[in-house]
Amino acid sequence: MSKLVNFFGQKVKVINLGIPSFAEDLRKQGVEVMHTEWRxxxxxxxxxxxxxxxxxxxxxxxxxxxxxx
Amino acid sequence: MLIDIQEANAKALAAIQAAQPIIKGIDTAINVVPGMKKNLILHAGPPITWAKMSGPLKGAVIGGLIYEGLAANPAEAEKLAASSQIEYSPWHEHDGVGPMAGVATASMPVWIVENKTNGRKTFCTLNEGLGKVLRYGAFSDEVITRLKWIEKTLAPVLKAAIPLAPEINLKNMIAQALQMGDEVHNRNKAATSMLIRELAPAITKTSFSQEEKARVLEFMHSNDHFFLNLSMPAAKAMLQAAEWIEGSTIVTTMCRNGTEFGIRVAGLKDRWFTGPAQMIRGLLFPGFEEKDCNPDIGDSAITETCGLGGFSMAAAPAIVKFVGGTVSDAMNFTRKMYEITDGEAQAFQIPAMDFRGSPTGINILKVCEKNILPQINTGIAHKDAGVGQVGAGLVNPPMKCFEDALEAYVEKYCQN
Structure with a gap:
């Protein structure tokens, strides 16, 4: 539980797999995203x-x- | 069966890489093409019956029968074509290839290309130029007259010139053309120029009249696609070296007859896997619309099967003005094709890719797993016989061909 609390307290970094528009939406909101092509x-x-x-x-x-x- | 697919494919790729296609000569089809006979018509693509042929293929068959003297006029030719007196067979089953409709008859002269590594030969007719031509299904008097001139003058002059010229290694010539902006499917400008450079001195040394020699040189010069009918049998000779390596999943044939697209695979001897020929997305000549276009047709996708054409579009950025798209599309097509191929050509290097070898050896397992289809660029024929080319563009094979081949492969090799 404490790990989860810490998670919400930190800056979120995202690895996005597959659909590029998900990564794009997050980027527009200032979230650091690494996109990986996957199908x-x-x-x-x-x-x-x-x-x-x-x-x-x-x-x-x-x-x-x-x-x- | 203890077959390691990686090893079988490496063997297939090594055979393709080792091939050395050269111009051996020119002769009449019936003298040199295996199985050729007077009542046989060879055509592009997988096997097809008269009833299922599209307009341009039917038109080319009509023209072929008139040219051969088997019919006096189009009506007579059409009747004969539908009868059991005429037989049809794919060029690919006779060690050859034909652009667009790909029709060849017994009396037509053909290029003879030899793979010096294994001594096997491949064949293709001589390119007729653009406009109203047999390969687009035209059969008017103008078309037959040109075909007769090819038979009586162009072919004899070139046949006499070839032994007087230095040996022409087509693999080397294609490799150079790729450095000069060709991809030798829809852009053959550099390769045609190089061919003329090699043959012109020899042509002048033949005993034909000045007028005949000048006409031959003018004809070659007027047609930027003259080399296509050599890049195709050269690619066929390279891929033929991989037929029929047990267990290999490498594609050795991709072709279309205007109705169906067909592929063959090294480890699945002589079997055709077909699906509907697709419509081409591209640039149409002024005055034509999408409804005028015939589905994909021709054996010229043998260039893509060999890592040229659409697979080497990064080498030919100027081609996008002819087939559509942007230069970055051309680069991306080549990049994407590395994902479905097992190797990179040692001879065919692409300057814009830092001289990386062109993507070679299409693997059906990769096509199916990655769901990425081979990229082909191609001419577009009018759907009605005799109109000719209406544009050029980009097309893919139907996935069904690869899925059916995979199923057949599993059935043959993966039981127990």
Whole structure:
């Protein structure tokens, strides 16, 4: 609780992920903001995310297999 | 299957980087193009039937049949084109490429480009210039007369000149053109000038008449895109070196037939993944409107597949006056393409990017994961046959091609 109180008593610095306009609005209010471009993998397409996860899982096995040789 | 994708892609990229495409010569399509025959029409893009062809492709087929002497007039050609007597096949399945409609028939002369590293050859017709031309679907007498002049004069003169000129390494020429403001898709001014510089002395040494030699030089000089029909088979030769490396997720083909966009991937041999050809956002010539435009068409996206064209727009800031956008857009397109490619071209350096190599080796996994599509710049054809080019602009492939390729890849490689 005391940490939270301290948080509100301090100057806020923000790291913004994704939508640039959020960072811009804060900047206009004098808040120090660092913006990072971020988008959900595959634009949020669940089917493509699942396919990519399969490739990743397969490649982890391949790399583990190679390491075991 | 114990395939390391990174290793497979590194192998594909190394093959692309090692390619050395040179001008080998010129010959008639039926003599040199694999599988070419009298009743076969090669076209741009993925496979398509007559019924599904758009206006400019249909127009070019009509023109091709008249040129070949298989039909006497457009009505006869149209009837023949719809019959089972005529076969259609994508240029890409015959080791070649064709700009816009990309139509080629048996008697047409073709450039022969050879990759000195592996001895394989690629092919492309000779560029006809601008205005009413077959590649935009025009088939009037003027078009056929020019094609006959290309067959009877331009091609024989160049064919005779090539052995008399120093060997022309197209990779070196493209590398130089990139330093001079070309991206060799929609801007080929520097590359065409360099080609003329290399060939002109040899042309003067041939035994053709002064008038014929002068006409050939004037024709090349009048057409800033003359080199496009060499940058395309050169790019094809480089990418062909990556076909069909097991397990690789690198794209080896991107092309359009005016109805569909198609891609092929190194590790998915011979398979096409298609989606609807998109409308192009760009600058239209005076007198034309958006409703006049045909969807995306042509094999020229082989340049982007090889890291040139839209991928190297930072090398060609002046192109934005032709395709639209701003110079900073051009810079950003190139920067963005590094996110979906596995490497940087050793030969193709971009001065404005501190001589960084152009983004090369489109990886379908990166395209799907980052949801970033390849950036293509391109000419815009009128939707009706025979009108010609109505503008130029920017376009992307449909994401479906990459998603379907990913699904096929998982099905082939990631079971168990």
């Amino acid at each position: 959900p993998p595959a634009g949020g397409n669940k089917k493509i995310q699942a396919l990519l996860a399969k490739v990743e899982a397969w490649q982890s096995k391949v790399k583990a297999g190679k390491g075991a040789r």
